[in-house]
Amino acid sequence: MTAEGHAILQDELRNLKSIERPAVIKAIAAAREHGDLSENAEYHAARERQSFIEGRIGELEDASKRAEIIDTAKLSGKTARFGAKVKLSDEDTGNETTYQLVGEFEADLKKNKISIASPIGKALIGRSSGDSVEVQTPNGIRYYEIVSVRFK
Numbered sequence: 001m002t003a004e005g006h007a008i009l010q011d012e013l014r015n016l017k018s019i020e021r022p023a024v025i026k027a028i029a030a031a032r033e034h035g036d037l038s039e040n041a042e043y044h045a046a047r048e049r050q051s052f053i054e055g056r057i058g059e060l061e062d063a064s065k066r067a068e069i070i071d072t073a074k075l076s077g078k079t080a081r082f083g084a085k086v087k088l089s090d091e092d093t094g095n096e097t098t099y100q101l102v103g104e105f106e107a108d109l110k111k112n113k114i115s116i117a118s119p120i121g122k123a124l125i126g127r128s129s130g131d132s133v134e135v136q137t138p139n140g141i142r143y144y145e146i147v148s149v150r151f152k
Contacts, residue, residue, distance in 0.1 A: 001067045001068065001070070001102070001105060001106060002069070002070060002072055002083065002102060002103075002106060003069050003070075004106070005103060005105060005106030006067055008106065009060055009064055009067075009105055009106075012056075012060060013057065013060045013061065013064065016053055016056060016057050016060070020053050021050075021053055021054075021057070024046055024049050024050045024053055025050070027042070027046040027049070028043065028046045028047060030042075031043035031046050063105050070082060070083060072151060073152070075151040077149075077151070078128050078129065078149055079126055079127065079128050079149060080101060080124040080125055080126065080127050080128070080146065080149050081101065081116075081125060082101055082116055083100070083101065083102070084100070084101050084124075084149050084151055085098055085099070085149075085150050085151070086098065086099055086100075086101065086124050086146060086149050087146070087148040087149075088124075088133075088144040088145065088146060088147065089145045090142065090143075091132065091145055092143065096147060098112060099112050099114045099120065099124075100113045101114060101115075101116050101121055101124060101125070102114070102115065102116070103115065103116065104116075104117055119135050119136055119137065120135050120144075123135045123144075124146070127146055127149075128146065128149060129146050129147065129148050129149055130145070130146065131146045132144070132145050132146075133145075133146065
C-alpha cells in the first residue's frame with residue numbers, strides 16, 4: 001500500500017472509532033427509550049449501522065496491521081508494477097487513460113487508481129511501453145496499448 005493509501009485508511013479508522021461509533025451508540029440509547037424494541041425501526045436501523053461500523057473497523061485494523069507501506073517515489077523502471085502510473089490507449093477507440101496501480105484498499109476508479117488484482121491491473125503487471133494487453137471486461141474483451149509507464 002502507498003503511504004497516501006495508508007493515511008486514508010488511518011483517517012477512516014479514526015473517524016469510525018471517534019465519531020461514527022459514539023454516534024451510533026447514542027442513537028441506540030435514544031431508540032431504546034421509545035419502548036418496545038421488537039417493533040422499533042429506529043433501534044433496528046441503529047443496530048444494523050453499529051454492526052456495519054464494527055465490521056469495517058475490524059477490516060481496516062486488520063489491513064493496517066498487515067500493510068506494507070511502499071514509497072512510490074523510490075520506485076523506478078520501465079515495467080508496470082505496484083505504484084506505476086500507466087498510460088493506456090484503447091486500441092478500438094484511441095481514447096487514452098492513465099491509471100496508477102495500487103493495492104485493493106486504495107483502489108478508486110474516480111481517481112484513476114486501480115487495484116493490481118483487478119483484470120486490468122493483472123494484465124498490466126510486468127508489461128512495458130509498446131506492449132498490447134488483452135483485458136476481459138463485463139462487456140467483452142478489450143485491447144489496450146501501453147503508451148508509457150512512469151513512477152513519478
